[in-house]
Amino acid sequence: MPSITESRPMPHAHLPGRFERPPAWQFLLYVLGLAFFLWSLKGSGLSLTDLMRGIPNMARLLREMSPPDLGRMASISKALLQTFQMGLVGAVVGIAISFVLAVLASRRNTPHPLVYVVTRFIIAFCRSVPDLVWAVMFVASVGLGVFAGTLTIIVDTVGFCGRFFAEAMEEVDPGPEEALRVIGGRRLDIVLASIVPAAMPSFVNSSLFALEKAVRSSVVLGLVGAGGIGIELKVAMDMFQYQEAATIILCIFFLVIVVEQFSTLARRKFM
Amino acid sequence: MLVHPEPHRRESPAGEENIHLKVDSLGKSYHGRGAVLADVTFSVARSEAVALIGGNGSGKSTLLRCCLGLVEPDEGEIFFLRQSIASLSEPQLRRVRSRVGLIFQRHNLVPRLSVLTNVVHGAMGRKGGMRTWRHCMAPQALREEAMACLAKVGLSHLAASRADQLSGGESQRIAIARALMQQPDFIMADEPVASLDPKVGREVMELFVDLIREENITLLYISHDLEHALQYSNRLLALRRGQLVINGPTQDFSKGDLNAIYH
Numbered sequence: 001m002p003s004i005t006e007s008r009p010m011p012h013a014h015l016p017g018r019f020e021r022p023p024a025w026q027f028l029l030y031v032l033g034l035a036f037f038l039w040s041l042k043g044s045g046l047s048l049t050d051l052m053r054g055i056p057n058m059a060r061l062l063r064e065m066s067p068p069d070l071g072r073m074a075s076i077s078k079a080l081l082q083t084f085q086m087g088l089v090g091a092v093v094g095i096a097i098s099f100v101l102a103v104l105a106s107r108r109n110t111p112h113p114l115v116y117v118v119t120r121f122i123i124a125f126c127r128s129v130p131d132l133v134w135a136v137m138f139v140a141s142v143g144l145g146v147f148a149g150t151l152t153i154i155v156d157t158v159g160f161c162g163r164f165f166a167e168a169m170e171e172v173d174p175g176p177e178e179a180l181r182v183i184g185g186r187r188l189d190i191v192l193a194s195i196v197p198a199a200m201p202s203f204v205n206s207s208l209f210a211l212e213k214a215v216r217s218s219v220v221l222g223l224v225g226a227g228g229i230g231i232e233l234k235v236a237m238d239m240f241q242y243q244e245a246a247t248i249i250l251c252i253f254f255l256v257i258v259v260e261q262f263s264t265l266a267r268r269k270f271m
Numbered sequence: 272m273l274v275h276p277e278p279h280r281r282e283s284p285a286g287e288e289n290i291h292l293k294v295d296s297l298g299k300s301y302h303g304r305g306a307v308l309a310d311v312t313f314s315v316a317r318s319e320a321v322a323l324i325g326g327n328g329s330g331k332s333t334l335l336r337c338c339l340g341l342v343e344p345d346e347g348e349i350f351f352l353r354q355s356i357a358s359l360s361e362p363q364l365r366r367v368r369s370r371v372g373l374i375f376q377r378h379n380l381v382p383r384l385s386v387l388t389n390v391v392h393g394a395m396g397r398k399g400g401m402r403t404w405r406h407c408m409a410p411q412a413l414r415e416e417a418m419a420c421l422a423k424v425g426l427s428h429l430a431a432s433r434a435d436q437l438s439g440g441e442s443q444r445i446a447i448a449r450a451l452m453q454q455p456d457f458i459m460a461d462e463p464v465a466s467l468d469p470k471v472g473r474e475v476m477e478l479f480v481d482l483i484r485e486e487n488i489t490l491l492y493i494s495h496d497l498e499h500a501l502q503y504s505n506r507l508l509a510l511r512r513g514q515l516v517i518n519g520p521t522q523d524f525s526k527g528d529l530n531a532i533y534h
Binding site for chain 2: 182192193
């Protein structure tokens, strides 16, 4: 019996080349892109000389930071806890809002195309404005403190999770959804009984990343007055209290590592 | 017997009041593909078991989907118990669908959820709401009913297992249990055993047909397996290039006759 290759005529006589020659306009774009990057290297101020010159200063700073000053450990711990609480509550509330918006912003679930456009716009707007800009706006609106920070994290999480949740729901196998539609399920029943469970691993993954991101953000937000340990770090650095700043940095490092480890464990358990 | 060049419209012997499903002059075209269904007319009487055969792309799945209002036909009408599908509002259509079980080739169970939850989903059309989202939210009577459906397909011991950890044969049995949970009076099946090996396929098909006979349910199933079509149906429909070329009692046809529609 002849083999498959023997019995069938070969439709392509020529072996295609390993690489395709790009069209002229594409080649021109590559060249322009490379030229812009080289120009940006200059614009970004990247300098090996300055870096080498800065190393002794960095070494001096590290010397001045050690040993870390544990004298204000109680108030630093309180600020650290407040930072974590801000990140946690901001992330959880943001995830809940993201879920509702994502259902409306996924093509398969949206009740109306206009609702889809509006919710997509809200999510894109939340995502495209950087968190520090949100923080400055909220500090100006609701005053200095953790509330402004929590609001910032909520909005930032909506921008991050809203998009990923909507995409996860659009990517799930449509088969089970069709099965429940045929059974006579209502739209909400189908979303919650079929689409959400199928997209759950992706939801959990995005939510854990959002929590990690929220905790890291909550540290930085203090620098613009949005509460948390960031403000403690800023004050310590401004007052040249480098040993105290070292304690704060180590505490931040500890918090971020603990959250990341928890996140890794939770991901491993759930996925 | 030769395949009829013109649609062979020997209607089922039932009277009009006994007609469960009536398809009248149905036509459907897809953009770029031309007519998928053309002037398809047949009816299915209560408690009949009807096999629908035809080559790939002959319009079988489209026909089934049109019958459930999942695909809108371009021409013709479909009547379920003398009610035109086209005239139904969305809630009325949901009520009709809730009484029609559809078994898919790919089972279409919700992955990650338990077998019991998947069977409880079968009650979504008649109960609705959050009681049918998960078995833990369902009333005790509904959970027990789901267990009874699982017992009918012989898989009650898998109630707590995850649906995505089952074999193909087990998944299809669970899909049958979910369809039984609908308390249907009509079941449609789109190549229900196509993804299973011949032995498991035969077992599942026998179980499926036995249950349907026990419960007195009307059956319309698509099959590529001509032996299954001849063995488990009492009437045959065949589509070729969107046209109904066979519509008659199964005993009138041999495997050779049916093979002819694929050429």
